[in-house]
Amino acid sequence: MTENAVPAAPSVFRNTSFLRLWTGTTASGLAMWALPFVLGLAVLERSITAVELGVVLATRTAGFLAAVPVAGVLADRHSRRAVVFWSCVTAGVATPMIAVGMGRSLLLMAVAATIVGAGQGACRPAFQALVAEVVPEQGRQQANAATTLAIRVTTLVAPSLTALASLLLDARALLAVTAVAWLCAALVPPKGSAGQPRPAIARTGLVAEFADGIREARRHPWMLAGLGALTAVIATGYSATAVLLPLISRDRYGTEAVLAAATTAHTLGALAGAVLIARWRPRAAGWAALAGLGCYASIPLGLLVPVHPVVLVGAYAVAGIGIELFNVPWFTAIQREVEPAKLARVSSLDFLLSYGLAPVGLALIAPALGRFGESAVLAGCVAVCLAAPAAAALVPSSRGFRRTP
Template identity: 80%
Template sequence: MTEKAAAPSVFRNTAFLRLWTGTTASGLAMWALPFVLGLAVLERSITAVELGVVLATRTVGFLAAVPVAGVLADRHSRRGVVFWSCLTAGLTTPVIALGMGSSLLLMATAATVVGAGQGACRPAFQALVAEVVPESGRQQANAATTFAIRVTTLVAPGLTALAALLVDARALLAVTAVLWLCAALVPPKGTAETKVRAQHRSFGKGFVTDFADGLREARRHPWMLGGLAALTVMIAAGYSATAVVLPLVSRDRYGTEAVLAAATTAYTVGALVGAVLIARWRPRAAGWVALAGLACYGLIPLGLLLPVHPFALVGVYVVAGVGIELFNVPWFTAIQREVEPTRLARVSSLDFLLSYGLAPAGLAFIAPAIEEFGVSAVLGVCAVLCFAAPAAAALIPSARGFRARTTTS
């Protein structure tokens, strides 16, 4: 269509530029924390067991906060939820440093609160995109956001390691706290339209009732339920299995950890390529293209299962990385377009809750399954699931364009 060519860059939108900066700062702080704590283990400031406990409690806080934040971000200002959640994470991060070497309980408690702040800002950030960016620019905006997140995952370990040459882990935790404060202060206010619509909603409902409203909104969109189920299967089965098996294959089949490093880097590079591609590409059957991209992840367990050349395995990871962004960007854009605005944060929280929430469950299940049935059987089942789940979702009539077949007001 002609309007896509005429659409100006989203980076000319000052409000989005501020939102993008805040989202990137929060992502960098979130991804840097595990590496900083890993350096603390090397410094002997904490033990490996303490590292595991702190990261686990952070995940618990994240998952507990996501549904609550979705309700709050629909009841109140999304900008306000971003501010308080990021401020909470920023103020609590130094407390982890205070507990190093003295109190595991203090570190774990602080990590839970930090994780809650991280989880609380996610649906609010997602809903704010729909408030500050016109519909014609949202796909480009989502691509820019996911591009920044992928760059963050690529550079965070290296930047953390370089910074560790100059300062210790406690000082690096203070740096991540500053990033959280940036994420709290920089994003813009949302539009008045959503606030006015929210004022006409009935308040005083319980949390469960309000969250159930979000579930009912999600059920109004069959393509969303199918896509969410496919994404959940891919993460819980495919992502979890490959995360466990790739280090083993790198060591046992290829005899070097270089394959592990190359494959994980290739996945991120592929995702960057995918984000650039989908920023401008507007396929007519956007939903089918997105689900096909999601299905590309099934190539990874196949590559780990078959005795392929290491370069071929790395290439498979590149393709899967491209595919995941061909899914992510149209998926987020469709949710922002199709979901009723006053329920958008709750639906986004459901998305994050299932995709992030089942990843630890998948990781916990995969290792015993490998011991019981063997690596080959587990990888074969995971490959079938990664291909079959998106294919089944594509059979839903509205999945072709991630759009309701009939317009509803």
């Protein structure tokens, strides 16, 4: 069989359980991505100040990071469907409390945002583990591609939908709409098809059980290498995008249109990558995924070199394609290789390190710019985005994202 040949397989959307899970995941993603834009509209309406917006978003992130490891343990202890339900209900109930606090109490808004963030963080590893319960192994890459496709579409349309809805509703009413989306995410997903029941966990405490998940991850050298590469790329490439793209768009090109075009191209590229990897099965799946991750170097490289705006936009599209060529095989391999009883904990470790440490990169890039200058920082980001995946590929088991090379 050639590298690109794919055996005919039924669509995962014929799997009713997965369709329900996909719908719930999409609803949670819509609620999660809509919140910052709704709060931005509240600033424009003068319901809250820019400082209050910053506090609310920061406390939401803190709640997310605090909940992810705890949720991984709980999702391995109990029904993953139950963890999804209670985490999404929690986020849905707390969201309207942000609206209640607008113009009245920053403390109430901050506490509510922390709870919303905790609900968001708690549902992530449980959703990820549920895919392995409702989809047979041969369909999981397609299922993960469909899920990431939905998330990318959500990030693309959430701002537009929020802006259109704001013509009819104020920020408080829009927060109520996002709460409904959270309730949909809580109610729609199915129970896991427990054809392969998980063994009972000897409960030794949250910390000890999470440490057991870390030990499981350490059993897979490819996972540690890939997670290190992913963390490094997000901490540098993502930081360059978030901090320097707006400045370069304004100062080099004299228009914010480049900023909008580049971020849109990144999302469209990710959509194309998800469609491609839904059916492509490279023989060296891990190496192909790590090569895709290395494509993120095109972003800081495009920001470093004074290229035509079209070239910069194209660099963002390439990075978007590459990140999904990594994400989908990565999630699929974790679901295949990790012990089912520890899958949620390993997934929570993945989220915690890769995306949880992204704010550290954002916090460090500003002082780095002041100390070393824009060109040196961008060159360093290019080097990290190329070197980290290449170093991960040197681990023998990284070739196929399997413990046995």
